[in-house]
Amino acid sequence: MLEAREATLQQLMVRAVAGDEAAYRTLLTELSVSLRAFYRKRLVNLPAEVEDLVQETLLAVHNQRHTYDVTRPLTAWCFGIAKYKFVDLLRRRARHEALTDPLDDERELLGAQDPTSGDARRDLLQLLETLPDRQRLPIMHVKIEGRSVVETAQLTGISESAVKVGIHRGLKALAALVSAAS
Amino acid sequence: MKTDALIAMLAGQAGAVPRHTILRGAVIGAVLAGVAAFALMVWLLGVNPRLAAFLSLPGFWFKLAFAAALSGAGCVVSWRLAKPGVVVGGSGWLVVAPLAIVWALSILVLADAEPALRSQLVLGNTWRTCPINIAILSLPALAAGLWMLRAMAPTRLRLAGAACGLAAGGLGAMVYGLHCPELAAPFLGVWYVLGVLIPTIVGMALGPRVLRW
Numbered sequence: 001m002l003e004a005r006e007a008t009l010q011q012l013m014v015r016a017v018a019g020d021e022a023a024y025r026t027l028l029t030e031l032s033v034s035l036r037a038f039y040r041k042r043l044v045n046l047p048a049e050v051e052d053l054v055q056e057t058l059l060a061v062h063n064q065r066h067t068y069d070v071t072r073p074l075t076a077w078c079f080g081i082a083k084y085k086f087v088d089l090l091r092r093r094a095r096h097e098a099l100t101d102p103l104d105d106e107r108e109l110l111g112a113q114d115p116t117s118g119d120a121r122r123d124l125l126q127l128l129e130t131l132p133d134r135q136r137l138p139i140m141h142v143k144i145e146g147r148s149v150v151e152t153a154q155l156t157g158i159s160e161s162a163v164k165v166g167i168h169r170g171l172k173a174l175a176a177l178v179s180a181a182s
Numbered sequence: 183m184k185t186d187a188l189i190a191m192l193a194g195q196a197g198a199v200p201r202h203t204i205l206r207g208a209v210i211g212a213v214l215a216g217v218a219a220f221a222l223m224v225w226l227l228g229v230n231p232r233l234a235a236f237l238s239l240p241g242f243w244f245k246l247a248f249a250a251a252l253s254g255a256g257c258v259v260s261w262r263l264a265k266p267g268v269v270v271g272g273s274g275w276l277v278v279a280p281l282a283i284v285w286a287l288s289i290l291v292l293a294d295a296e297p298a299l300r301s302q303l304v305l306g307n308t309w310r311t312c313p314i315n316i317a318i319l320s321l322p323a324l325a326a327g328l329w330m331l332r333a334m335a336p337t338r339l340r341l342a343g344a345a346c347g348l349a350a351g352g353l354g355a356m357v358y359g360l361h362c363p364e365l366a367a368p369f370l371g372v373w374y375v376l377g378v379l380i381p382t383i384v385g386m387a388l389g390p391r392v393l394r395w
Binding site for chain 1: 183185186187188189190191192193194195196197198199204264265266267268334335337394395
Protein backbone atom coordinates (compact mmCIF):
# COMPACT_ATOMS: atom_id res chain seq x y z
CA MET A 1 0.00 0.00 0.00
CA LEU A 2 2.85 2.32 0.87
CA GLU A 3 4.54 1.41 -2.37
CA ALA A 4 1.39 2.23 -4.30
CA ARG A 5 1.25 5.62 -2.57
CA GLU A 6 4.90 6.24 -3.37
CA ALA A 7 4.26 5.41 -7.03
CA THR A 8 1.21 7.70 -7.12
CA LEU A 9 3.05 10.61 -5.53
CA GLN A 10 6.07 10.18 -7.77
CA GLN A 11 3.81 10.13 -10.82
CA LEU A 12 2.17 13.34 -9.63
CA MET A 13 5.58 14.96 -9.20
CA VAL A 14 6.63 13.98 -12.71
CA ARG A 15 3.45 15.54 -14.07
CA ALA A 16 3.83 18.61 -11.88
CA VAL A 17 7.34 19.20 -13.18
CA ALA A 18 5.94 18.89 -16.69
CA GLY A 19 3.64 21.81 -15.88
CA ASP A 20 0.44 20.04 -14.77
CA GLU A 21 -1.02 22.39 -12.14
CA ALA A 22 -3.82 20.03 -11.09
CA ALA A 23 -1.33 17.23 -10.47
CA TYR A 24 0.86 19.58 -8.47
CA ARG A 25 -2.09 20.72 -6.39
CA THR A 26 -3.05 17.09 -5.68
CA LEU A 27 0.52 16.25 -4.78
CA LEU A 28 0.88 19.17 -2.37
CA THR A 29 -2.47 18.36 -0.77
CA GLU A 30 -1.47 14.71 -0.32
CA LEU A 31 1.85 15.76 1.13
CA SER A 32 0.21 18.25 3.48
CA VAL A 33 -2.00 15.49 4.88
CA SER A 34 1.01 13.24 5.49
CA LEU A 35 3.09 16.08 6.89
CA ARG A 36 0.35 17.15 9.30
CA ALA A 37 0.14 13.62 10.71
CA PHE A 38 3.93 13.34 10.82
CA TYR A 39 4.36 16.59 12.76
CA ARG A 40 1.32 16.14 14.97
CA LYS A 41 2.76 12.88 16.23
CA ARG A 42 6.11 14.49 16.97
CA LEU A 43 4.81 17.78 18.36
CA VAL A 44 2.31 16.50 20.91
CA ASN A 45 3.39 19.25 23.29
CA LEU A 46 3.43 21.96 20.65
CA PRO A 47 0.21 21.55 18.67
CA ALA A 48 0.22 25.22 17.72
CA GLU A 49 3.41 24.70 15.74
CA VAL A 50 2.05 21.91 13.55
CA GLU A 51 0.31 23.92 10.86
CA ASP A 52 3.12 26.48 10.70
CA LEU A 53 5.57 23.70 10.12
CA VAL A 54 3.36 22.05 7.49
CA GLN A 55 3.26 25.33 5.57
CA GLU A 56 6.97 25.93 6.00
CA THR A 57 7.69 22.44 4.69
CA LEU A 58 5.36 22.82 1.70
CA LEU A 59 7.13 26.04 0.82
CA ALA A 60 10.48 24.25 1.15
CA VAL A 61 9.27 21.33 -0.99
CA HIS A 62 8.29 23.86 -3.64
CA ASN A 63 11.46 25.94 -3.47
CA GLN A 64 13.81 22.96 -3.33
CA ARG A 65 12.07 20.78 -5.89
CA HIS A 66 15.07 21.10 -8.20
CA THR A 67 16.95 18.90 -5.72
CA TYR A 68 14.51 16.03 -6.30
CA ASP A 69 15.93 13.34 -8.55
CA VAL A 70 13.09 11.50 -10.34
CA THR A 71 14.99 8.21 -10.19
CA ARG A 72 14.83 8.29 -6.38
CA PRO A 73 11.84 7.73 -4.09
CA LEU A 74 9.85 10.92 -3.55
CA THR A 75 9.00 9.81 0.00
CA ALA A 76 12.66 9.68 1.02
CA TRP A 77 13.25 13.14 -0.43
CA CYS A 78 10.18 14.60 1.24
CA PHE A 79 10.96 12.86 4.53
CA GLY A 80 14.45 14.35 4.39
CA ILE A 81 12.95 17.83 4.14
CA ALA A 82 10.31 17.15 6.81
CA LYS A 83 12.90 15.84 9.24
CA TYR A 84 15.21 18.77 8.55
CA LYS A 85 12.44 21.30 9.17
CA PHE A 86 11.43 19.47 12.36
CA VAL A 87 14.98 19.47 13.75
CA ASP A 88 15.36 23.09 12.68
CA LEU A 89 12.22 24.03 14.63
CA LEU A 90 13.49 22.29 17.77
CA ARG A 91 16.83 24.06 17.43
CA ARG A 92 15.12 27.43 17.02
CA ARG A 93 12.89 26.79 20.02
CA ALA A 94 15.78 25.67 22.18
CA ARG A 95 17.55 28.93 21.39
CA HIS A 96 14.37 30.93 22.00
CA GLU A 97 13.58 29.22 25.29
CA ALA A 98 17.10 29.78 26.56
CA LEU A 99 16.46 33.52 26.15
CA THR A 100 12.92 33.78 27.51
CA ASP A 101 11.65 34.01 31.03
CA PRO A 102 10.62 30.69 32.59
CA LEU A 103 7.39 32.43 33.73
CA ASP A 104 6.24 32.09 30.13
CA ASP A 105 5.56 28.45 30.86
CA GLU A 106 2.81 29.40 33.28
CA ARG A 107 1.05 31.53 30.70
CA GLU A 108 1.41 28.79 28.15
CA LEU A 109 -0.47 26.48 30.46
CA LEU A 110 -3.46 28.81 30.60
CA GLY A 111 -3.35 29.86 26.97
CA ALA A 112 -5.66 28.23 24.50
CA GLN A 113 -3.96 25.49 22.53
CA ASP A 114 -6.55 24.53 19.98
CA PRO A 115 -6.12 26.30 16.66
CA THR A 116 -8.54 25.43 13.92
CA SER A 117 -7.13 22.86 11.61
CA GLY A 118 -5.60 24.21 8.44
CA ASP A 119 -5.11 27.68 9.81
CA ALA A 120 -1.58 28.63 10.70
CA ARG A 121 -0.71 30.88 13.60
CA ARG A 122 1.80 32.75 11.56
CA ASP A 123 0.21 34.55 8.67
CA LEU A 124 2.14 34.19 5.47
CA LEU A 125 0.24 37.13 4.02
CA GLN A 126 1.70 39.39 6.69
CA LEU A 127 5.19 38.17 5.89
CA LEU A 128 4.46 38.73 2.23
CA GLU A 129 3.81 42.40 3.00
CA THR A 130 7.45 42.84 3.99
CA LEU A 131 8.82 41.72 0.61
CA PRO A 132 9.96 44.37 -1.86
CA ASP A 133 7.37 45.45 -4.46
CA ARG A 134 9.03 43.66 -7.37
CA GLN A 135 8.48 40.35 -5.55
CA ARG A 136 5.34 41.15 -3.55
CA LEU A 137 3.24 42.54 -6.41
CA PRO A 138 3.76 39.59 -8.79
CA ILE A 139 2.91 37.12 -6.00
CA MET A 140 -0.17 39.07 -4.92
CA HIS A 141 -1.51 39.45 -8.45
CA VAL A 142 -0.63 36.09 -9.97
CA LYS A 143 -0.74 33.74 -7.04
CA ILE A 144 -3.36 35.17 -4.78
CA GLU A 145 -5.66 37.13 -7.05
CA GLY A 146 -5.25 34.62 -9.86
CA ARG A 147 -4.33 37.04 -12.64
CA SER A 148 -2.22 35.96 -15.57
CA VAL A 149 1.40 36.94 -15.92
CA VAL A 150 0.50 39.18 -18.88
CA GLU A 151 -2.23 41.01 -16.92
CA THR A 152 0.08 41.46 -13.95
CA ALA A 153 2.77 42.86 -16.18
CA GLN A 154 0.32 45.40 -17.61
CA LEU A 155 -1.12 46.32 -14.20
CA THR A 156 2.18 46.77 -12.42
CA GLY A 157 4.34 47.98 -15.26
CA ILE A 158 6.81 45.20 -14.52
CA SER A 159 7.97 43.20 -17.55
CA GLU A 160 6.62 39.65 -17.98
CA SER A 161 9.95 38.00 -17.34
CA ALA A 162 10.45 40.17 -14.26
CA VAL A 163 7.04 39.04 -12.99
CA LYS A 164 8.11 35.41 -13.29
CA VAL A 165 11.48 36.06 -11.68
CA GLY A 166 9.74 38.10 -8.96
CA ILE A 167 7.44 35.19 -8.08
CA HIS A 168 10.32 32.76 -8.01
CA ARG A 169 12.59 34.94 -5.88
CA GLY A 170 9.69 36.09 -3.73
CA LEU A 171 8.76 32.54 -2.74
CA LYS A 172 12.39 31.90 -1.83
CA ALA A 173 12.51 35.08 0.22
CA LEU A 174 9.22 34.11 1.87
CA ALA A 175 10.69 30.75 2.89
CA ALA A 176 13.69 32.52 4.38
CA LEU A 177 11.39 34.92 6.28
CA VAL A 178 9.32 32.02 7.56
CA SER A 179 12.30 30.26 9.07
CA ALA A 180 13.67 33.50 10.48
CA ALA A 181 10.36 34.68 11.95
CA SER A 182 9.58 31.75 14.19
CA MET B 183 -3.24 32.07 5.46
CA LYS B 184 -4.90 28.68 5.20
CA THR B 185 -2.75 25.81 4.08
CA ASP B 186 -5.15 25.21 1.18
CA ALA B 187 -4.58 28.76 -0.02
CA LEU B 188 -0.83 28.24 0.15
CA ILE B 189 -1.17 25.03 -1.86
CA ALA B 190 -3.26 26.82 -4.49
CA MET B 191 -0.63 29.53 -4.68
CA LEU B 192 2.23 27.08 -5.08
CA ALA B 193 0.36 24.85 -7.54
CA GLY B 194 0.23 27.74 -9.97
CA GLN B 195 4.01 27.57 -10.10
CA ALA B 196 4.04 24.03 -11.50
CA GLY B 197 6.46 23.57 -14.33
CA ALA B 198 9.88 22.47 -15.33
CA VAL B 199 12.73 23.20 -12.99
CA PRO B 200 15.98 23.74 -14.84
CA ARG B 201 18.13 20.96 -13.38
CA HIS B 202 21.07 21.19 -15.74
CA THR B 203 21.74 24.78 -14.73
CA ILE B 204 22.73 23.61 -11.25
CA LEU B 205 25.36 21.19 -12.51
CA ARG B 206 26.57 23.70 -15.06
CA GLY B 207 26.82 26.31 -12.31
CA ALA B 208 28.76 23.88 -10.14
CA VAL B 209 31.22 23.13 -12.94
CA ILE B 210 31.68 26.82 -13.77
CA GLY B 211 32.08 27.61 -10.07
CA ALA B 212 34.73 24.91 -9.64
CA VAL B 213 36.67 26.11 -12.70
CA LEU B 214 36.52 29.74 -11.52
CA ALA B 215 37.64 28.72 -8.03
CA GLY B 216 40.54 26.79 -9.58
CA VAL B 217 41.57 29.81 -11.66
CA ALA B 218 41.33 32.07 -8.58
CA ALA B 219 43.44 29.65 -6.53
CA PHE B 220 46.02 29.46 -9.32
CA ALA B 221 46.21 33.26 -9.58
CA LEU B 222 46.57 33.46 -5.80
CA MET B 223 49.36 30.88 -5.89
CA VAL B 224 51.25 32.71 -8.65
CA TRP B 225 50.81 36.02 -6.85
CA LEU B 226 51.65 34.93 -3.30
CA LEU B 227 54.03 32.00 -3.79
CA GLY B 228 55.14 31.69 -7.40
CA VAL B 229 55.24 28.59 -9.57
CA ASN B 230 57.90 26.03 -8.69
CA PRO B 231 60.93 26.97 -10.87
CA ARG B 232 61.69 23.27 -11.34
CA LEU B 233 58.14 22.47 -12.45
CA ALA B 234 59.21 21.57 -15.99
CA ALA B 235 61.59 18.93 -14.62
CA PHE B 236 58.89 17.71 -12.19
CA LEU B 237 56.55 16.90 -15.08
CA SER B 238 58.52 13.75 -15.83
CA LEU B 239 58.51 12.56 -12.20
CA PRO B 240 55.85 10.02 -11.17
CA GLY B 241 55.96 11.45 -7.63
CA PHE B 242 54.70 14.79 -8.92
CA TRP B 243 51.74 13.19 -10.68
CA PHE B 244 51.04 11.03 -7.66
CA LYS B 245 50.90 14.17 -5.54
CA LEU B 246 48.46 15.86 -7.93
CA ALA B 247 46.36 12.70 -8.20
CA PHE B 248 46.17 12.43 -4.41
CA ALA B 249 44.96 16.02 -4.07
CA ALA B 250 42.55 15.59 -7.00
CA ALA B 251 41.16 12.39 -5.46
CA LEU B 252 40.43 14.17 -2.17
CA SER B 253 38.82 17.06 -4.00
CA GLY B 254 36.75 14.72 -6.16
CA ALA B 255 35.65 12.75 -3.09
CA GLY B 256 34.58 16.01 -1.44
CA CYS B 257 32.61 16.99 -4.55
CA VAL B 258 30.80 13.64 -4.77
CA VAL B 259 29.92 13.61 -1.07
CA SER B 260 28.79 17.27 -1.17
CA TRP B 261 26.62 16.59 -4.20
CA ARG B 262 24.96 13.68 -2.41
CA LEU B 263 24.49 15.65 0.81
CA ALA B 264 23.05 18.57 -1.15
CA LYS B 265 19.84 16.62 -1.79
CA PRO B 266 17.38 15.60 0.93
CA GLY B 267 16.95 11.87 1.42
CA VAL B 268 20.30 10.88 -0.11
CA VAL B 269 22.82 9.38 2.30
CA VAL B 270 26.62 9.48 2.12
CA GLY B 271 26.66 5.69 1.97
CA GLY B 272 29.45 4.03 0.04
CA SER B 273 30.77 7.35 -1.25
CA GLY B 274 32.49 7.74 2.13
CA TRP B 275 35.06 5.24 0.85
CA LEU B 276 36.12 7.75 -1.78
CA VAL B 277 37.45 9.88 1.08
CA VAL B 278 39.07 6.99 2.91
CA ALA B 279 40.76 5.38 -0.11
CA PRO B 280 43.25 8.13 -1.09
CA LEU B 281 44.21 8.64 2.56
CA ALA B 282 44.73 4.89 3.07
CA ILE B 283 46.87 4.66 -0.08
CA VAL B 284 49.08 7.62 0.89
CA TRP B 285 49.51 6.44 4.46
CA ALA B 286 50.29 2.86 3.38
CA LEU B 287 52.84 4.18 0.89
CA SER B 288 54.30 6.47 3.59
CA ILE B 289 54.86 3.49 5.87
CA LEU B 290 56.55 1.55 3.06
CA VAL B 291 58.79 4.52 2.19
CA LEU B 292 59.73 5.17 5.82
CA ALA B 293 60.35 1.49 6.55
CA ASP B 294 62.61 1.33 3.52
CA ALA B 295 64.58 4.49 4.33
CA GLU B 296 67.74 4.90 6.41
CA PRO B 297 66.65 5.79 9.96
CA ALA B 298 68.63 9.03 9.80
CA LEU B 299 66.76 10.17 6.68
CA ARG B 300 63.27 9.47 7.98
CA SER B 301 62.68 12.84 9.59
CA GLN B 302 63.74 14.54 6.35
CA LEU B 303 61.15 12.48 4.44
CA VAL B 304 58.38 13.59 6.79
CA LEU B 305 59.39 17.21 7.32
CA GLY B 306 60.98 18.05 3.97
CA ASN B 307 62.08 21.69 3.84
CA THR B 308 58.69 23.38 3.78
CA TRP B 309 56.54 21.67 6.43
CA ARG B 310 56.07 24.91 8.35
CA THR B 311 54.29 26.70 5.52
CA CYS B 312 52.63 23.85 3.62
CA PRO B 313 49.31 23.41 5.54
CA ILE B 314 48.62 27.13 5.89
CA ASN B 315 49.37 27.78 2.21
CA ILE B 316 47.03 24.98 1.15
CA ALA B 317 44.35 26.43 3.43
CA ILE B 318 44.78 29.92 1.93
CA LEU B 319 44.63 28.59 -1.64
CA SER B 320 41.45 26.66 -0.82
CA LEU B 321 39.56 29.77 0.31
CA PRO B 322 38.11 30.77 -3.11
CA ALA B 323 36.84 27.23 -3.65
CA LEU B 324 35.42 27.06 -0.13
CA ALA B 325 33.50 30.29 -0.62
CA ALA B 326 32.27 29.20 -4.07
CA GLY B 327 31.36 25.72 -2.81
CA LEU B 328 29.35 26.95 0.17
CA TRP B 329 27.60 29.45 -2.06
CA MET B 330 26.68 26.66 -4.50
CA LEU B 331 25.48 24.42 -1.67
CA ARG B 332 23.20 27.20 -0.54
CA ALA B 333 21.32 26.84 -3.82
CA MET B 334 20.66 23.21 -2.91
CA ALA B 335 19.00 21.70 0.16
CA PRO B 336 21.53 20.00 2.43
CA THR B 337 19.92 18.53 5.53
CA ARG B 338 23.10 17.62 7.43
CA LEU B 339 24.72 21.00 7.57
CA ARG B 340 27.93 20.15 9.42
CA LEU B 341 28.69 17.17 7.25
CA ALA B 342 27.82 19.04 4.05
CA GLY B 343 30.04 21.94 5.13
CA ALA B 344 32.88 19.53 5.87
CA ALA B 345 32.51 17.76 2.52
CA CYS B 346 32.54 21.13 0.78
CA GLY B 347 35.68 22.06 2.73
CA LEU B 348 37.30 18.79 1.68
CA ALA B 349 36.55 19.49 -1.98
CA ALA B 350 37.99 23.00 -1.60
CA GLY B 351 41.01 21.75 0.34
CA GLY B 352 41.81 19.16 -2.32
CA LEU B 353 41.64 21.83 -4.99
CA GLY B 354 43.87 24.10 -2.91
CA ALA B 355 46.35 21.22 -2.47
CA MET B 356 46.36 20.54 -6.22
CA VAL B 357 47.20 24.15 -7.00
CA TYR B 358 49.73 24.31 -4.17
CA GLY B 359 51.37 21.23 -5.68
CA LEU B 360 52.46 23.42 -8.61
CA HIS B 361 54.47 25.57 -6.20
CA CYS B 362 55.55 22.98 -3.65
CA PRO B 363 58.98 21.34 -4.08
CA GLU B 364 58.15 18.28 -1.92
CA LEU B 365 57.37 14.89 -3.43
CA ALA B 366 57.82 12.36 -0.58
CA ALA B 367 54.70 10.36 0.31
CA PRO B 368 55.25 10.80 4.08
CA PHE B 369 55.26 14.57 3.57
CA LEU B 370 51.93 14.37 1.72
CA GLY B 371 50.51 12.03 4.33
CA VAL B 372 51.10 14.56 7.11
CA TRP B 373 51.28 18.12 5.81
CA TYR B 374 49.02 17.94 2.76
CA VAL B 375 46.44 16.11 4.83
CA LEU B 376 46.68 18.78 7.54
CA GLY B 377 46.34 21.48 4.90
CA VAL B 378 43.19 19.89 3.53
CA LEU B 379 41.88 19.35 7.04
CA ILE B 380 41.88 23.10 7.80
CA PRO B 381 39.25 24.08 5.18
CA THR B 382 37.35 20.88 6.05
CA ILE B 383 37.05 22.00 9.67
CA VAL B 384 36.25 25.56 8.64
CA GLY B 385 33.50 24.23 6.35
CA MET B 386 32.17 22.08 9.17
CA ALA B 387 32.08 25.05 11.53
CA LEU B 388 30.41 27.34 9.00
CA GLY B 389 27.90 24.75 7.76
CA PRO B 390 25.13 25.19 10.34
CA ARG B 391 25.23 28.97 10.00
CA VAL B 392 25.83 29.40 6.28
CA LEU B 393 23.85 26.50 4.82
CA ARG B 394 20.64 26.81 6.85
CA TRP B 395 17.46 27.10 4.77
